[in-house]
Structures are given as structure tokens and as C-alpha cells.
Amino acid sequence: MHSPELLKGTLQTILLKVLKDHGKMYGYEITQRVKELSGSRLLLTEGALYPTLHKLEAEGLLKTEIVMMGKRVRKYYALTFQGRSIAKDRVAEFVDFIKTMSTVLQVHIN
Amino acid sequence: MHSPELLKGTLQTILLKVLKDHGKMYGYEITQRVKELSGSRLLLTEGALYPTLHKLEAEGLLKTEIVMMGKRVRKYYALTFQGRSIAKDRVAEFVDFIKTMSTVLQVHIN
DNA sequence: CTATATACATAATTCACTTATGTATTGACC
């Protein structure tokens, strides 16, 4: 598991990118996908996940669709047109940040 | 300039590594070195820098030496033995985090 | 003689997160 400190500021980027790559998903599904993709190194907590999804929706980057699965509620999230654009920007920003950090820390990734 | 959000959690790592690479330095010098190394993309604020240096010193990772430059005070910081070890760990942890993030975000660095 | 750079420091505030808690359904195991 990674020090949660480093994760700060990356959650929105993760959510946007995962939704971009995997289409509409519901919250719990996102946690599982991220867990899988990261080899259990990134475990999203619900207390961070849901408020962030709500925030991204309020900002118009995500749109929702509520589906009843039997008696159970599922809330699907998908990128809006604007969300797709921002997702791209955020990932690029992250890559740029990594490059800067690599230089400052004098480390070589890969 | 990078979104300051991404920087969270990386400040200690930056300070420890810069001190490891450049030997004893004083606060202001560190800000200048990081600015230079990052091509002005990383600008450390004093409000973050000094409390973090004090904290690392309190934890025994840094030791200090006060030098008078004419009438001006300079406080030099250097890694302790333990600090050198932790510096190495933190950088390794960061590299590991980047690798995980690269997989999750499906991006290729370099 | 004034603005900028150098050099330290701390207090108030912000805000993204963790931790804790709550509700409810579904499935597996025995």
C-alpha cells in the first residue's frame, strides 16, 4: 500500500481517467477496478470517493444515471463532453508533474 | 506552474533528496535550488518550507547549524545518519507510487 | 530612498483526505 499522503490531489485524475477508459461505472465498481489495476496498491476509501464523484458531477464533468438492480440502487457515472476534455488535461498535467519531480529528485522512471 | 494539489505529500521527499544531493543548505537556498532544478515549475512557499524543516529536524532526520553572515542569520540544514536512510526510502516510495499511478492511468513516462 | 532580494519565522485559514458511522441488500457457508 502506498502512503496515502502521496495520493492527495490525484483522486480526481484517477476517477476521470478510469471513467474515460471504461465508460459508465458505478462507485463501488470504480473502487474494484482501481484496486485491480493497481495490484491492490491503491485502495479508494468511500469517504473520499463519493464526495469527489458528487463534486465532479456538480462541476459538470460527470453525469449520472440511477439504475435499480432488483431492490438495490446503482448510480452510474459517465464523463460529460466537458469531462472528457478535462480528463485529458488532468492526465497531461499529472505526466508533466511527474517529469518535473523526476528531474528534481534525479530519479529515472523505468 | 504545477497545480499545488499534486505537490501535497511530496515536500518532505523533495527536501530530503535535495539535501542528500547538495549537502548542507539553508532554507532560502533550497527554494532557489528547487526553482532552478524544476525550471520554475516548483516554487516552494516559505509557509510550507520552514515548518517542514522544523518538523524533520524534530524527528531527527535533519540537524542544524546556525551561521552569522555579517549581521544576517543563516540556518544550515543537513541530513542526519537516519535522515540519509529515510531520504532513500522516501524517494523509492515515490518512484513506486509513480509506477502504480502510471499503470492505473495507463500513461507512459518518457 | 525606495523597491527588490535575501533570510528567517509563525498564525490563521483552507480543503482534500481519513476515520467513523449509518442504512440496506445479496450471497455464501454451515
Added chain:
DNA sequence: GGTCAATACATAAGTGAATTATGTATATAG
């Protein structure tokens, strides 16, 4: 048929690393 774990949502309280603001003081350039 009872219990535990997994599924699935949500919010509130608390934490802590940062920003922003402020303060002090010396040195230098124009």
C-alpha cells in the same frame, strides 16, 4: 435460519499538510 462478508450508497467529524497573510530584519541596485 443465522451470521459473516461483500455489495452499494451516503454523510459527518476530525486530521494535517498545505496556502495565505503577516511580521521582522539586512543587503543591494538604480
